[in-house]
Amino acid sequence: MPLDAILGNVIPLERETVTQPLSELDDDRLMVMIGAEDREAFGVLAAKHLDRCVAIAYRTLGNRTDAEDVAHDAMLRVWRHAPKWKTGGAQFTTWLYRVVVNLCIDRTRRVKPTAGEVPEDLSDDAPDPEVTLGSNQTAEQVRTAVMELPDRQKEALVLCFFEGMSNADAADVLEVSVGALEQLLVRARRSLRVTLAGLMD
Known part of the structure; x- marks a missing residue:
């Protein structure tokens, strides 16, 4: 820029x-x-x-x-x-x-x-919390599921898993306690497990 x-x-x-x-x-x-x-x-x-x-x-x-x-x-x-x-x-x-x-x-x-605006590279080389991507279709479903998370859960997931921040640093960015951040991550993972249950069987 x-x-x-x-x-x-x-x-x-x-x-x-x-x-x-x-x-x-x-x-x-x-x-x-x-x-x-x-x-x-x-x-x-x-x-x-x-x-x-x-x-x-x-x-x-x-x-x-x-x-x-x-x-x-x-x-x-x-x-x-x-x-x-x-x-x-x-x-x-x-x-x-x-x-x-x-x-x-x-x-x-x-x-x-919208679903059509899901980022193409949301699941990159950073560790994914729940799913190992095996196909383009699976990757698209995972990206869509992440984008549909509530904003705070999505932000916590992006900072910790995709940007590799420590829980403490991510908590500082989001202006929450480490415990509150960990709860956001727990809820995000739980939501992803439910949404992606069919992919994880």
């Missing part, structure tokens, strides 16, 4: 002196620089995290265009929030993925995905 498409005609402030490559700086330092309207620092941060933002949104929404729009909006919020960023506080990725999830929630409240 081109940087100009996100930022438009922002006039950057003079950059602080940095002695090491921007790619070697941690997210906190990059956020401080972005807070001073450093477009290059923003480009580095976006390059690090944009693909995963798109992946989370795509697996949650089931539509590539919507997922890219959500990732675009999330990155715009990074730019706008950067001047208020407090180093040493919340982990940047936790905050960013929470933004992505909340944007997905807002979007799904407006438009529910």
